[in-house]
Amino acid sequence: MTTSQELDGQSANGTGPAPELPPFDAERAEAAVRELLIAIGEDPDREGLRDTPGRVARSYQELFSGLRADPPAVLDRTFSENHDELVLVRDIPMFSMCEHHLLPFHGVAHVAYIPGTQGLVTGLSKLARLVDLYARRPQVQERLTTQIADALAERLDTRGALVVIDAEHQCMSSRGVRKPGARTTTSAVRGSFKTSASTRAEALNLIRGG
Numbered sequence: 001m002t003t004s005q006e007l008d009g010q011s012a013n014g015t016g017p018a019p020e021l022p023p024f025d026a027e028r029a030e031a032a033v034r035e036l037l038i039a040i041g042e043d044p045d046r047e048g049l050r051d052t053p054g055r056v057a058r059s060y061q062e063l064f065s066g067l068r069a070d071p072p073a074v075l076d077r078t079f080s081e082n083h084d085e086l087v088l089v090r091d092i093p094m095f096s097m098c099e100h101h102l103l104p105f106h107g108v109a110h111v112a113y114i115p116g117t118q119g120l121v122t123g124l125s126k127l128a129r130l131v132d133l134y135a136r137r138p139q140v141q142e143r144l145t146t147q148i149a150d151a152l153a154e155r156l157d158t159r160g161a162l163v164v165i166d167a168e169h170q171c172m173s174s175r176g177v178r179k180p181g182a183r184t185t186t187s188a189v190r191g192s193f194k195t196s197a198s199t200r201a202e203a204l205n206l207i208r209g210g
């Protein structure tokens with residue numbers, strides 16, 4: 001069984017995959033969920049809950065599958081289009097898990113970039129895949145936003161990259177401060193989106209639907 005000491009120093013939440021992360025430990029996850037059910041005062045052996053530890057373990061395996069992925073690798077398939085203008089995919093549905101409470105936060109991601117001097121563009125779906133893979137990790141919204149922008153800037157060698165995420169956190173709506181409807185917007189800008197106010201304004205205007 002893997003211990004937290006064995007994982008020490010190779011946490012998977014950097015820009016790429018964790019080197020040699022052990023496989024998902026379904027048995028351990030099931031045992032933990034069973035313990036949690038007992039802790040809240042439930043009977044894990046009653047009919048309705050008997051399969052719950054297994055179901056939750058499988059859900060967690062899916063929800064956190066991005067820990068064992070190398071998200072920027074989805075950008076490796078590029079096309080030479082000699083395009084040096086803005087590319088924007090907006091309203092990409094985004095679903096992630098807040099690492100503080102292990103509760104969902106979900107909303108939309110807008111991803112924009114300006115190809116580098118080589119004019120290399122990537123497939124549009126790859127931008128959505130990049131969002132998905134980073135989202136399937138225990139996250140905070142700021143880091144998720146930054147990781148997507150950094151992957152674009154570094155892997156595609158873009159002139160500029162801009163990522164905006166707008167999300168609602170269930171840890172703020174269903175518990176704690178209980179403010180359903182409150183939305184959080186984060187952005188990360190790289191390259192020309194940072195240095196040129198007009199380039200940034202053009203992208204933000206398009207994101208707003210202008």
Ligand SMILES: Nc1nc2c(ncn2[C@@H]2O[C@H](COP(=O)(O)OP(=O)(O)OP(=O)(O)O)[C@@H](O)[C@H]2O)c(=O)[nH]1
Nearest residue numbers: 098099100101139140141142169171172175176177
């Ligand atoms: N900056 C940031 N904060 C987040 C994110 N997701 C959750 N949080 C916040 O993480 C904080 C954790 O605060 P703590 O005081 O340690 O935990 P808590 O007692 O459960 O806090 P409350 O949610 O205020 O009840 C809360 O303020 C959450 O709203 C995120 O993506 N980014």
Ligand SMILES: [Zn+2]
Nearest residue numbers: 098100101171
């Ligand atoms: Zn939270």
